[in-house]
Amino acid sequence: MSHTFIAIILIILAPFLGGLVYGLERVIRARMQRRIGPPVLQPFYDFLKLADKRRMVVHSAHAFLGIMHFVSLWYALGVFLLGGDLILVIFLHLLYTALIILAGYSTRSIFSHLGANRTALSIIAYEPVLILIAVSMYMITGSFEASAAFHHPQPLLYKMPLAFVALLLVLPIKLKKSPFDVAEAHQEVTGGVELEFSGIYYEAVYTAKWLDYIFSYTLVYLFAGSNILLGIGLMLFTFIYLNALDNATARVNYKQMLRFSLGVSFSLAFINLLINSLS
Amino acid sequence: MKLATYRKKSPWILHYNAGGCNGCDIEILACLAPKYDIERFGMINTGNPKQSDILLVTGPVTKRSRERLVEIYAQMPEPKVVVACGACASTGGVFRGMYNCEGGVDQFIPVDVYVCGCGTRPEQIIDGVVQALAILEQKNKDMEASVRLNTQPIAEDEQLNRRHVAASITPTPTV
């Protein structure tokens, strides 16, 4: 039962942990660019400031979708951490993205539309890979439950290394990191779907980004099975890898992203699935 | 409340060139760069008026820029602070009196901090923005107070009516 207890604490603390991860990431990124960078608690300062801003709403549905964007991700994360069905988790995660896409389309801003288009395309890029990874896990653990993977005696990484590589290749798309950050490319669409949010409603979108970090790092942790040390090592590795990648690459356009993701990441995950099903 | 002191630690800036010579703009860009690094103060160059707190304006306002300037200002949610960067944004500078210039940002939107110099040095810009933070905090408190006492109706606060402003421009005679 202690596992459930830890999971519940993690779920409650998830936004704070995510904020810390985001703050750390901003510091690390600044240091990699030879700057001092903001304090680690900077995301929380942003949080407090955004709570104080005057509320400007495009229309009520837009603001509602923004808040539901946050709530649905927290729910998906809850299901995930409590060891729920992986496929359900992935589709709840899809719902979270679908809500922000709807919000993007519901305004008249052209950049918001473009951002929604690009977010939809990035779903096409990473969602199949996530599903293939879930199916591979099913092949090994015999269950779609995430808890089965968390309690698996041997780390899944050893049996599905290619899937891990595929996950590493799609995580930048999901977390909107440099080579694949077309969805919120600041110089092109100035934030994309987030463009029209302001004040406390932007806060929901902003905080959902923090939760997304926790979600992604939990996905990484899944590969360690019951080996906690390996899990922490994998998460650290992913953290450094993501920031190094972010700082070493330019943004590609969405066609190149789709081609790369469906060509390389998807095939890696698929080969991994074939190997798992044969052995 | 103690939390209120943290609010000024996250100013997001928006930069608009209202017809200047680019000199101050490249110095603002230099502020983002490693040598001056204003992200130390938590500042991000958002480029999105709806999520910004500080508006950095450069340049004397030309007749074509002024509507965009007021529009951008109106789109920013309160509390907001305007920093006029450079001599020409503050007063019109060398361009004062030219037929297509209005001479100074403060003719159209309320300016809180004037940064002098042609062109401004990055240190001056940082100093101006840090001064703006104190004003931002004060505005934050004022806004809270007005909400609590419910004394000020929304129509009378600092929010600008664009049409009202646009109508008040006096046509300067061409030289």
Added chain:
Amino acid sequence: MAQQYEIPVGAQHISLLEPLHFKFTTENEKIVHTDANVYYVHRGIEKACCTKFKFRQVSFVVGRVCGLCSISHTTAYSQVAEKLLKIEIPKRAKYLRMLVIELDRIHSHLLCLSHVAENSGFEALFMKTMQYREFSMELLEAICGNRIQYDFSIVGGVARDLKPEVANQVLRRLDHFMPQLEELADIFRNNWTLSLKNKGVGAISRETALRLNVVGPFARAAGLAVDVRNETEDLLPWKEAGFEMVTETSGDVYARNMVRIRELYVSISIIRNIINGLPETPIVTETKAFPDGEAVVRLEAPRGELFYYAKGNKTQVLERLKIKAPTFSNVAAMVEAFRGNEYGSAPAIIASYDPCLSCTAR
């Protein structure tokens, strides 16, 4: 038919330094048509120069036409005024003008490169280039006294002399900068994701460039060997200082980056030659004459050919001053080169033009 989006970029946009408005008509994010609107910055400087200011003050006013190439403007104006006054300036003043123009070119090109990197989504390279660029700003401050508006050239010569210790500092900092430039050149040349964003993007052919009258690095990237430094020798002795022409052939963003990087090497060698061979003469020619007649001057600004025309009438105030800025020549080609590219590449393409609209609109 795909749905057409009309994407407005500007007047305020995060990837733009100055107010300029592009309206892209896109299909599936592919640009099919572009409208450019560049005259947000019109201030009326030419008119003011002919009415409000005396001819000796004008060199400070035209410096405010553009903060990036202010030394080119002041120098070009000083030269045209000297032609009207019919005076010859000392050789040391010519060399010092060239020195500051080349330092200005270094800072302008590095700014453009960093801006291309930022608009390509390569934040770390932007930071790196901006960091390396600071040396040129510090040198300019040491030589001229200000970081951006130098006001170095005045009618009849230059405002300040170059002290020997500053000259040594310039040489030392240039030596320090060389490995950093190698590093930057390596990243711009070899980074794979950057090449995806830059190679073959925003390309313009040699014929189109010739037809649309393109100038500056934009033209040299397309293979046109146009450079005023190569053509005029009477006002500033460029060839004596070791000027070399730099051209590329492909005409895309990558080629423009390469032209800029290679021009940095040329500029550095010119600066070294100038400092090593600086003649010992006075720096100002005094005169009490008034401008008379008409004159034309061309000068290579960091963005291309700068053209000044002035007409005097033996009074303190000029009768006419006409400025044609390099970006003005390039606007037609800028609109042309967008066609058929991804909208995602548009900010990088805009940055690679290095547009200077405050020059264009004045």
